[in-house]
Amino acid sequence: MQKIRVVDFETTGFPEDAVRGICEVGFTDLTADWSISPTTAFLVNPGHPIPPQTRAVHHISDADVAGAPSPDAAAVALMAGMDEIDVFAAHNSKFEQAFFAGGGRRWICTYQCAKHLFPDAPGHSNQVLRYWLGIDEEMEDTERAMPPHRAGPDTYVTALILGRLLQLANVDELVRLTTAPVVLRDVTFGKHRGQKWKDLPWDYLNWVATKSDLGVDEKHTARHYLEGR
Known part of the structure; x- marks a missing residue:
């Protein structure tokens, strides 16, 4: 029976950095009936020092990871028990996939799916x-979700968010939405911040769509409203 493995990594840098690696892994499975399994989390030795700017996020030190498993061993652990039909998920899965490809398994990005399915979220x-959806009300133990910005607790919160998404769309649809651009509702930047995309003037929408260096969702949204005029 299919399961979804929700993963999260704490790292020593961002995907675009020359030196970056995993320093903590967490995962929480949603089993075939979408019940939530116990969370697994363990430290990883990235093979290089953890810089202060990333340590400030997760507070994992070089001393903490001394003697911890290697990134290769972490990847083996992440694949353990994963059948061909199983799926990986993460909140902003592009980040996790930059460190771990998932052995050809499909991925769900709960961040991108939430933008599609929860457009009214702040x-x-x-x-x-977590708080907008009232996720804490579903938790048997809220301490399991603490502290934020650590791999294990974050996968537990993401698994509960994924459970809400699965009430609105099946696995195949969530996989599709993961790579589908979003039609945004509110402008969150620049001189039109706070306005609705549908209300923006034609010349600004055209600039976003054809000349700006904004993201895929912004360009897609601009084209969507240009085509409707």
Whole structure:
């Protein structure tokens, strides 16, 4: 029976950095009936020092990871028990996939899916959705979700968010939405911040669509409203 493995990594840098690696892994499975399994989390030795700017996020030190498993061993652990039909998920899965490809398994990005399916949310970060959706009410033990910005607790919160998404769309649809651009509702930047995309003037929409260096969702949204005029 299919399961979804929700993963999260704490790292020593961002995907675009020359030196970056995993220093903590967490995962929580949603089993075939979408019940939530116990969370697994363990430290990883990235093979290089953890810089202060990333340590400030997760507070993992070089001393903490001394003697911890290697990134290769972590990848083996992440694949353990994963059948061909199983799926990986993460909140902003592009980040996790830059460190771990998932052995050809499909991925669900709960961040991107939430932008599609929860357009009224005040934000789509893991913790904003946690409180906006009232996720704490579903938790048997809220301490399991603490502290934020550690791999294990974050996968537990994401697994609960994924459970809400699965009430609105099946696995195949969530996989599709993961790579589908979003039609945004509110402008969150620049001189039109706070306005609705549908109300923006034609020349500004055209600039976003054809000349700006904004993201895929912004360009897609601009084209969507240009085509409707």
